[in-house]
Amino acid sequence: MHENPSNHPGLFTAHLVFSFAFYLVFSRIREQVCTTICPYGRLQGVLLDKNSLIVAYDYVRGEKRGKLKAKESRKEAGKGDCIDCNQCVNVCPMGIDIRNGTQMECTNCTACIDACNFMMRNVGLQEGLIRMDSEEGIANSKPFKITARIVVYTSVLLVLIGFIFALLLMRTDIETSILRTPGVSFQELPDNKVSNLYNIKMINKTSKEIKIKIKILSEYGEIKLVGKEPVIPSQGTAETAAFIILSKADITKVKTKIKTKIKIGVYSDDKELETLTTSFIGPLN
Ligand code: SF4
Numbered sequence: 001m002h003e004n005p006s007n008h009p010g011l012f013t014a015h016l017v018f019s020f021a022f023y024l025v026f027s028r029i030r031e032q033v034c035t036t037i038c039p040y041g042r043l044q045g046v047l048l049d050k051n052s053l054i055v056a057y058d059y060v061r062g063e064k065r066g067k068l069k070a071k072e073s074r075k076e077a078g079k080g081d082c083i084d085c086n087q088c089v090n091v092c093p094m095g096i097d098i099r100n101g102t103q104m105e106c107t108n109c110t111a112c113i114d115a116c117n118f119m120m121r122n123v124g125l126q127e128g129l130i131r132m133d134s135e136e137g138i139a140n141s142k143p144f145k146i147t148a149r150i151v152v153y154t155s156v157l158l159v160l161i162g163f164i165f166a167l168l169l170m171r172t173d174i175e176t177s178i179l180r181t182p183g184v185s186f187q188e189l190p191d192n193k194v195s196n197l198y199n200i201k202m203i204n205k206t207s208k209e210i211k212i213k214i215k216i217l218s219e220y221g222e223i224k225l226v227g228k229e230p231v232i233p234s235q236g237t238a239e240t241a242a243f244i245i246l247s248k249a250d251i252t253k254v255k256t257k258i259k260t261k262i263k264i265g266v267y268s269d270d271k272e273l274e275t276l277t278t279s280f281i282g283p284l285n
């Protein structure tokens with residue numbers, strides 16, 4: 001913020017509304033957001049199957065759960081390894097009991113794994129009562145294997161990552177739009193020439209100031225800027241206007257309209273940053 005909020009009442013109000021909404025999310029309705037608003041849990045339900053790696057409680061080893069008693073053989077007492085200490089429930093940020101099976105609310109934070117391992121170490125039992133495993137792994141002791149579903153998900157993910165990288169690689173330092181000034185027609189000049197007025201808007205996506213030169217790349221026509229050559233501030237915008245002038249002989253006839261495509265190059269220090277195409281209008285004959 002560089003200016004007084006009263007200079008930007010709309011933006012300031014939006015800022016306040018968003019700040020208040022996110023304050024509410026983090027202070028009052030965090031769990032409700034996770035369970036009812038965020039689509040992650042629902043997506044999990046759709047994407048998982050019995051072979052998916054999840055945070056899972058080994059009920060085969062853990063049940064029948066029972067409190068730890070001194071000098072008692074758990075095997076003889078018919079008890080499993082779960083000492084029913086409730087630590088996995090106490091540490092769960094979502095307030096769920098993972099021993100009831102996979103639940104939509106689980107964010108796979110693995111806090112219950114750490115808590116259970118800590119308890120297992122302290123009572124001299126084997127760690128991993130709660131662990132990353134599949135339902136098949138728990139029920140039938142089947143090792144994790146790569147399924148067709150995993151291959152498809154991974155491929156989709158790789159395609160999306162590739163798409164993001166392609167967008168990053170193709171990202172230009174500046175973004176320019178050049179449009180004929182609305183409501184202004186062409187002007188006929190002496191020497192059989194015609195001019196069109198354009199508005200040029202530029203966005204600088206870098207953190208350094210960029211001095212811009214605009215040139216015509218088509219083999220015909222010339223460009224005359226209104227005012228000085230533009231300088232776009234770092235991460236800022238700049239606007240300018242320019243006349244493009246063509247001789248009537250160069251104007252191409254397209255059907256009944258006379259419309260000519262002009263190629264324009266945007267340069268900085270003789271380096272071409274962007275190439276644009278705009279249309280030019282002229283008289284009918
Ligand atoms: S992984 Fe995290 S959210 Fe899921 S049951 Fe364990 S502690 Fe709770």
Ligand code: SF4
Nearest residue numbers: 082083085086088116
């Ligand atoms: S932390 Fe482990 S031993 Fe304790 S209740 Fe949970 S599953 Fe059972």
